[in-house]
Structure formats: structure tokens, C-alpha cells
Amino acid sequence: MIKDIIDKQVFELRKLWLNKRQLLFQVLNLAMIVFSALMIWKGLMVVTKSESPVVVVLSGSMEPAFQRGDILFLDNSKHHVGVGDVVVFKIKDRDIPIVHRILKVHTRPDNITFELLTKGDNNRVDDRGLYAPGQLWLRREDILGKAVGTLRYVGMVTIALNDYPVLKYVLVGFMGLFVLT
Amino acid sequence: MAKKKSSKGTSNEEERKSTQAVNAVPAVEDKTKSTSASDEDEDDEESLGLLQVDLGDILKVKQVLDEATASALVEGTDLEEDLQLENIKLVLMALACCFAMVAQFAPLPFPNSSYIIGGCCIVYFVFSGVLQLISIFIEKDSIVIIKPPPKTFQVQGKRIRVQSSFAKFEEWYVVEMEYEGLPNSPFVRQKWSVGDLFDAEGFFDDLYFTQEVQKLCKRFETGDYDKEDEKETTKGKSKKD
Numbered sequence: 176m177i178k179d180i181i182d183k184q185v186f187e188l189r190k191l192w193l194n195k196r197q198l199l200f201q202v203l204n205l206a207m208i209v210f211s212a213l214m215i216w217k218g219l220m221v222v223t224k225s226e227s228p229v230v231v232v233l234s235g236s237m238e239p240a241f242q243r244g245d246i247l248f249l250d251n252s253k254h255h256v257g258v259g260d261v262v263v264f265k266i267k268d269r270d271i272p273i274v275h276r277i278l279k280v281h282t283r284p285d286n287i288t289f290e291l292l293t294k295g296d297n298n299r300v301d302d303r304g305l306y307a308p309g310q311l312w313l314r315r316e317d318i319l320g321k322a323v324g325t326l327r328y329v330g331m332v333t334i335a336l337n338d339y340p341v342l343k344y345v346l347v348g349f350m351g352l353f354v355l356t
Numbered sequence: 357m358a359k360k361k362s363s364k365g366t367s368n369e370e371e372r373k374s375t376q377a378v379n380a381v382p383a384v385e386d387k388t389k390s391t392s393a394s395d396e397d398e399d400d401e402e403s404l405g406l407l408q409v410d411l412g413d414i415l416k417v418k419q420v421l422d423e424a425t426a427s428a429l430v431e432g433t434d435l436e437e438d439l440q441l442e443n444i445k446l447v448l449m450a451l452a453c454c455f456a457m458v459a460q461f462a463p464l465p466f467p468n469s470s471y472i473i474g475g476c477c478i479v480y481f482v483f484s485g486v487l488q489l490i491s492i493f494i495e496k497d498s499i500v501i502i503k504p505p506p507k508t509f510q511v512q513g514k515r516i517r518v519q520s521s522f523a524k525f526e527e528w529y530v531v532e533m534e535y536e537g538l539p540n541s542p543f544v545r546q547k548w549s550v551g552d553l554f555d556a557e558g559f560f561d562d563l564y565f566t567q568e569v570q571k572l573c574k575r576f577e578t579g580d581y582d583k584e585d586e587k588e589t590t591k592g593k594s595k596k597d
Contacts, residue, residue, distance in 0.1 A: 196442070203449040210456035211484065214477045217459050221474035226466060 225251035225320035231330030236295030249320030407560035428569035452483035
């Protein structure tokens with residue numbers, strides 16, 4: 176049964192290879208689909224002025240507000256952030272962004288530069304222990320964006336793809352085959 | 357039915373891989389028959405091998421019939437496929453992909469160059485939108501466009517547009533040929549039942565369908581057009597036969 180399906184797909188691909196124009200058409204079609212997704216992502220990046228406009232919550236440090244597997248939509252367009260805002264920030268030289276709430280804001284006399292202290296709702300202590308050695312405060316440049324929207328549980332797919340990278344290739348492979356044939 | 361299947365298993369190498377092994381005796385017997393029958397068997401073998409379709413897969417059935425119609429009209433006849441629209445679409449897609457690649461892969465520092473990236477994204481979506489509009493309003497349900505036909509046709513200098521329709525959950529596949537760009541163009545329209553073109557297991561009778569389509573084309577060529585009011589009757593669900 177599966178052998179038949181595979182044979183059929185192989186045959187379709189071979190037929191496609193013979194007709195170069197049709198092959199080009201299908202390849203471009205596939206590329207357009209992939210680029211549509213990428214362009215939506217880039218568009219979101221431009222509009223929200225954030226490097227990473229959609230993130231997945233990986234830990235339970237913000238429960239009960241946000242659970243592991245939730246998707247957060249970020250907006251980085253406003254310069255000023257206040258106490259109580261949920262922000263996503265990256266610590267220098269570390270890859271993984273962190274979602275926590277702002278606890279303290281110390282503004283300089285110029286009213287533009289400020290320093291931040293954050294804490295996870297579900298943590299006992301503030302984030303000074305997480306910051307780089309010697310760092311006591313976060314700056315505005317460390318912030319990727321303020322959380323402005325959320326979708327429950329949808330991020331579980333991303334977590335699964337991260338934990339089992341082979342799933343990524345399997346998924347893309349299936350999609351590619353589906354479109355080409 | 358059984359005869360067809362056994363002959364398909366023997367002379368074509370590809371069939372051997374995907375079907376059960378068959379002894380050579382039936383093939384020898386088939387070859388001793390008259391040439392037209394063996395030709396038909398060979399064509400059937402190729403088509404049987406190529407084209408077994410799951411009859412419930414409506415899209416696949418339509419795709420198979422559309423491809424067969426197009427190749428019946430264009431291969432081995434005086435007619436040539438007009439590839440102008442196809443080429444325009446290919447160029448538009450390639451351009452859209454170029455802009456998308458610039459937006460995605462160009463090593464521009466993010467916050468400063470957001471206008472360039474944003475601009476490329478917008479251009480990409482504009483191209484994509486244009487392609488969709490072409491597909492909806494210009495192509496509609498046409499499956500192939502043919503260059504202005506040779507002198508034997510009634511109307512000269514106009515392209516021929518071949519369109520097909522295959523209503524969901526119905527058995528009728530309808531092909532219509534008309535002249536493009538001519539208001540109230542004369543047309544021919546023919547419908548076939550899926551039951552006449554496929555057998556119960558989904559094997560496609562390529563040869564019969566090719567002959568039928570070529571007959572339709574001949575009707576179009578000689579001016580044996582269908583009347584307007586036939587459009588109303590074919591749209592209705594009741595069958596007259």
C-alpha cells in the first residue's frame with residue numbers, strides 16, 4: 176500500500192522532470208508559498224520594529240498569566256516601557272529570549288535613557304541572578320518588544336519541532352511533495 | 357478488463373516494478389493480433405501505467421482530464437499552444453521571488469533598513485496579488501490557449517480558448533472551445549461522463565478520450581458550432597438522454 180503511494184509519487188516526479196517548463200512552474204509555485212510565509216514574517220518585523228515579533232513561552236516562570244506553549248505577539252515600536260509591562264528581552268551573549276514583567280524603571284534626567292529590572296511572576300526573586308555577570312540593570316536595547324497579544328497552546332508545535340529537529344525536515348518534505356505533485 | 361491488466365504487466369518496464377509479475381505468454385498472444393488492437397494495448401499500457409486515479413479525488417480526475425485534453429489538441433496536430441500568458445506568469449513569479457530573496461537574505465542591519473525590507477515585502481505582495489488576479493479574471497477556467505489556427509478554421513487571427521468544467525460530485529466533464537476576444541464567439545461544447553472515460557478501478561482510457569477531443573476540434577474547425585440555448589440545458593441537472 177505504502178509502496179504503491181511511493182511509486183506513484185516517484186512516477187509523478189519523473190513525469191515532471193521530463194516536462195521542464197512544468198517543473199519550473201511547480202518549483203516557482205513552491206517558492207512562492209515559502210516566500211509568502213517568510214514575507215509575512217518580515218512584514219511583521221518591519222511593522223513591530225522587533226527582531227522577533229512572535230515568540231513562544233518556553234518556561235513556566237510567568238504562570239498563571241502565560242503558560243509554556245503560549246504564543247506571544249510583540250511590539251517594539253514605542254521607546255518607553257513602564258512598570259507592569261510584560262516584555263521579552265535577551266541577555267547579552269545568550270541565545271534564548273526571556274519573557275518577564277518589569278519591576279522597576281530608573282529614568283535618567285534626559286527622560287530618554289532608562290534602566291530596567293525584571294522578574295517572572297512565578298519566580299521568588301528578581302532577574303538579577305539571570306543577567307550577565309556584573310550586570311544589575313537591563314537597557315532598552317536589550318528589550319525585543321512588549322507583549323501585546325497572546326494565543327494559548329498554539330506554540331506547542333514549535334516546542335515539539337525544537338525538541339525533535341527531525342520533525343522539521345519531515346514536515347517540510349511532506350509539504351514539498353504535496354505541492355510538487 | 358483482465359486482458360488489459362495482464363498486457364500492462366509485460367511490455368513496459370516501469371509497470372513491472374509496480375505491478376505483479378506476469379508471464380510473457382499473454383504479451384506474445386497480444387502481439388499476434390491486428391496492429392490497431394496492439395497499438396491500442398500499448399497506448400492503454402502506457403495510460404494504464406500512468407493514469408490510475410482514485411475516482412473519489414475530484415481534483416486529480418479533473419487534472420488528468422485537463423492534461424489529456426490539452427495534449428490531445430496540441431500533440432500531433434497543426435495547432436500550437438500559445439504560451440504567452442504562461443511566460444508572463446513565470447516572469448512575474450521569478451521577479452516576486454527575487455524581491456523576496458532580497459528582503460529575506462540581504463545582510464542589512466535590521467532597524468535602520470526596515471524601509472527597504474518593508475518596500476521589498478510590499479512589492480512581493482503586489483506581484484503575488486497580480487498573479488492571483490490573472491488567475492481569477494484572465495485565466496478563469498481555461499486549460500489551454502491555442503495560437504491562431506491554420507487556414508482550415510473558419511475564423512482567422514484569433515486565439516482559441518479551451519475551457520473545462522467538472523462540477524463537484526457530478527459525473528460530467530465539459531469541454532468548451534471558443535475564439536478568444538470575440539464577443540459572442542461561436543463555440544463548441546461537449547460533455548462526457550466520467551464513467552465513459554474511466555473504468556471502475558480508475559484506469560483512464562486515454563486513446564478514446566483523445567479521439568473524442570479531436571472530433572470536437574474537427575467540429576470547431578468545420579464550423580459545426582453549438583447553439584446558445586444549449587448552454588441552458590447543459591446547466592440544468594436533468595439529463596435528456
